[in-house]
Amino acid sequence: MSSGQLPPPPPLDALLATGDVSLFLDFDGTLVDIASGPDSIDVPDNLAARLGALSKSLGGRLALVSGRGLDNLGQHAGALGIARAGSHGAERVLADGSALGDTPQPLDPDIVRQLKAIADASGALFERKSFGAALHYRAVPEKGPGIASEALAIAQADGLVAKHGKCVVELVRPGADKGAAVAAFMEIAPFSGSKPVFIGDDVTDEDGFAKAHEMGGFGIAIGERESQNAQFALDTVRDVHEWLGL
Numbered sequence: 001m002s003s004g005q006l007p008p009p010p011p012l013d014a015l016l017a018t019g020d021v022s023l024f025l026d027f028d029g030t031l032v033d034i035a036s037g038p039d040s041i042d043v044p045d046n047l048a049a050r051l052g053a054l055s056k057s058l059g060g061r062l063a064l065v066s067g068r069g070l071d072n073l074g075q076h077a078g079a080l081g082i083a084r085a086g087s088h089g090a091e092r093v094l095a096d097g098s099a100l101g102d103t104p105q106p107l108d109p110d111i112v113r114q115l116k117a118i119a120d121a122s123g124a125l126f127e128r129k130s131f132g133a134a135l136h137y138r139a140v141p142e143k144g145p146g147i148a149s150e151a152l153a154i155a156q157a158d159g160l161v162a163k164h165g166k167c168v169v170e171l172v173r174p175g176a177d178k179g180a181a182v183a184a185f186m187e188i189a190p191f192s193g194s195k196p197v198f199i200g201d202d203v204t205d206e207d208g209f210a211k212a213h214e215m216g217g218f219g220i221a222i223g224e225r226e227s228q229n230a231q232f233a234l235d236t237v238r239d240v241h242e243w244l245g246l
Ligand SMILES: O=P(O)(O)OC[C@H]1O[C@H](O[C@H]2O[C@H](CO)[C@@H](O)[C@H](O)[C@H]2O)[C@H](O)[C@@H](O)[C@@H]1O
Pocket: 026, 027, 028, 029, 030, 033, 034, 035, 036, 037, 038, 039, 040, 041, 065, 066, 067, 068, 069, 127, 134, 136, 138, 165, 166, 167, 168, 170, 202, 204
């Protein structure tokens, strides 16, 4: 259903009055506005501190779940003293920085070279990531379908997964899934036994919405994109900040 046709979520205070809630937050397009490139984002002042305060008020039941690597997330958002999953959910750490689950394997260098060659030939922006590599075609949108199909062919030949997002396709190893990250956090304290709520704007967030709903909670889709699995919607990043009381 189009996000515009979904109702807004109940106020966070009202939700918290019904019992413990865990919030799982996407980053790009949810906490920060989409920009022309991965390093052009404008991170709101003191975002890390404000998320830390929100996490504290929720008894630690807050986690970022991003397609960015955790190293990259830290470079942009600053030191995050909250639970977080990066690389589309494959890298997971608790608020104290201890790992939750295994560290993923990086991509084979030959795959990275093939993706870089596609970027060089097409004018796409190549983003090297710790456990994946992405091709951003925001500056060459007409080449998006061709870039995506070349990346998909490499993924299929090498047992990898192509993650599609806003003007981007990325190859990752199987298992990088935001729903799996939600499930992993929900198995342990302080998340277990609470109602999970996943907030995100992009295709990869659908796994998070579906898992949150399956576990008794719901998803909140941000922006115009049609969502298959969210129950509620908010229009903008600013609305997300207001709903969270950031
Ligand atoms: O799961 P997220 O936290 O939303 O991360 C998804 C991807 O975000 C970044 O790309 C997107 O945001 C860029 C900056 O606004 C934008 O230029 C790009 O078109 C978007 O696709 C990031 O660069 C990727 O690595 C993340 O996977």
